[in-house]
Amino acid sequence: DQQVKQNSPSLSVQEGRISILNCDYTNSMFDYFLWYKKYPAEGPTFLISISSIKDKNEDGRFTVFLNKSAKHLSLHIVPSQPGDSAVYFCAASNNAGNMLTFGGGTRLMVKP
């Protein structure tokens, strides 16, 4: 029973364009949602988070949107850069914060 799903295993975009990564969840008890980026041979790196009481959070080129009614969140990267090429994971936490539930990841490739 996957509580967090990333249905697109891969995404390819041109440098300078927008990258949109999607994530769906099933557990209504999740209170916080986080995005991580992972390069090969490194651990996941925290990018941005959003609380369930918000619908948008922005940090530089990264914006996360949350649609609670649809149980859907997305990460927008504008403009995309070749260095953004990595695997992106969405994760969710309940209010206790004692575990993160991860999706399966989406591999983003940004072409120069």
Add this chain to the structure above:
Amino acid sequence: ETGVTQSPTHLIKTRGQQVTLRCSSQSGHNTVSWYQQALGQGPQFIFQYYREEENGRGNFPPRFSGLQFPNYSSELNVNALELDDSALYLCASSLGTPPYEQYFGPGTRLTVT
């Protein structure tokens, strides 16, 4: 500020053996979590420690156990290794406050033959 470190980087063990993986938390973090990441999948939560006490556990059997020390470093022990235990083991530390972002080490690649 020192990040999360893990040792060893790689490890090869035989089925039935026992293994201990180590993690040093990021400076100032009192909470440490362990995850197992199989190839092509997202990290799966094993357990979390807060101030030396287990603070949550995922769907892993009791042969996966852990410790947290007074300096907030941590160990993950796995007994009676099985072939399916082959994975990347990730340690993450955090402050344990919202939005509960965790900071990951580079991981230990465990291969069980």
